[in-house]
Amino acid sequence: MAVVSLASALTREELEARLYEAEETLRAIREGEIDAVVISGGTTEQVFTLGDDGQSYRTFMEAMDIGAAAFDADGQLLYANQALCKLLGRPASELSGQALLGILDAVNQTTFRRLLTQALRERLSSEIHVRVEDSERSFLLTGAPIDFGIVSGVAITFTDISEREQTAAAKESERLARSVLASANEAVIVCDRSGIVTHINAAAERICAEAPIGKRFEEAIALTFADAAELMSGGDIVAMAVGGTPVQGLEAAVKTSAVDVTDVMISAAPLVVSGERTQGCVVTLINLSQRKAAERRQTLLMGELDHRVKNTLAMVLAISARTASHERTIEDFQKSFSGRIQALAATHTLLSNASWENLQIKDVLSVELAPYATLSSGRISMEGLDISVDSKTAVSLGLVFHELTTNAVKYGALSTRAGKLSVRRIGLLDDGALQIEWEERDGPMVTPPTTSGFGQTLISRSLGSGANGGTKLEFRPTGVVCQILIPKYGHFHS
């Protein structure tokens, strides 16, 4: 009857609404869409949660000192403990719903979503990387199924493994750094903040003092800076680099037991290991010795060339003037002048082929005698003339040999079939001068000339300019004999 009276008091619409509400409540309970009910007990209401209200797992999670979070089956965050908020550097409010996914990049989001789905069924672990307050952190995540009363979800723990990874990475990095240092061609020296050598590679060991590690940089390697020997030392360079100012490409001479290293290019840079604090400096030294030697040689050659061109021009002028004053006709002048200039040119060719160095007496003589050597084979002998001379002496000898040869071909031993020529080393005199003898024999009878031609002047003067040098020409009846003295500085006879 109560039902009838209630029904009569309500309109049809109200009754339908109540019926619909009752059906909906049952449906929601059946489908698990609700997890709490209100029980009315007279004047008061009480709320009862179905199954667990979640308080017990929260209390448990909060007691854990590793990061932990609970998610429902849709991957929505139900709860994140304080340890996790601290690990991620964010309050719980910033992690709600799916906000936690928002702090991950695309790759890590995929990993995390996969874990959320798969951990509904089984326990498993994954690794993710998150940027937390300007540093990259790595977390090992372990997910497992969990029931919250009538719903199921996933509980995930977060373990910070960044330090473990960083330690492993640091070890690997150190190993790499050591092998880079060891493999470098350039000498590398590492100093600490106070300028004490701490590391050194094999290339640097060769040019450093013995046991350089532990010594001050300037004690470990003896450097001299050509441009500012008094103003700068190796220690200054290290101090600059340690102070944060890189030093690049300074050239210095190095005193070392390694014979192939005399000059280096030195660069130094601050060594910053972590953060912004300079831990010391890295000094690299590139061996410049070969380049510097080539540069020095080049400079020398340039100066030499300049000097020689001037000398040669002066000599050509002198030869021209003197030849003109001794020859009677233009044809005679042309012949003598050309011959002398050609002799000069031949010696120059020899000199330039030998890079203006280490030309031997026999080379200079051979060039002059070359036109007659085949005709006179067996009649010309050379002995002990493989002695190096300097370039100035080579030019003088070239002219002397030219004049003697011209004379011999015109009037002396080389003008007949029977004549013989011998050029030989006599030996060193007490003052270090080298004596060479030009001796003609079996040629026409010789009578001393009544006038002294330029050829003779040239012969007697050519080597006479320096101390202890000179030539002595004798017109013996048996043949011309010329004693040639090469001053000590002009030859390299030992």
Added chain:
Amino acid sequence: MTEVDKEPVKLVLYVAGETPKSLAAIRNLEKICSEHLAGKYKVEVVDLKKQPQLAREHGIVAIPTLVKELPVPIRKIIGDLSDTQKVLVHLSVEE
């Protein structure tokens, strides 16, 4: 739908603390409101764990429950509001 356009929808969501379904209902309602009722609604969330006596006003039995107070007639949607279409149908004023 035309009446929805005229006056704001006033909604009251009854939850029980932070039970998973309560949290899910809050989340789902926020999503529906922002996507379908932007600027046209007022929501009040009532935690019956803290104030169980408020259940009486709308005769709440199951939690979570959403009550559409305005525009009339009053409608109740019981459950975690995961069925968006159903929620939208109920929020519309039926003649």
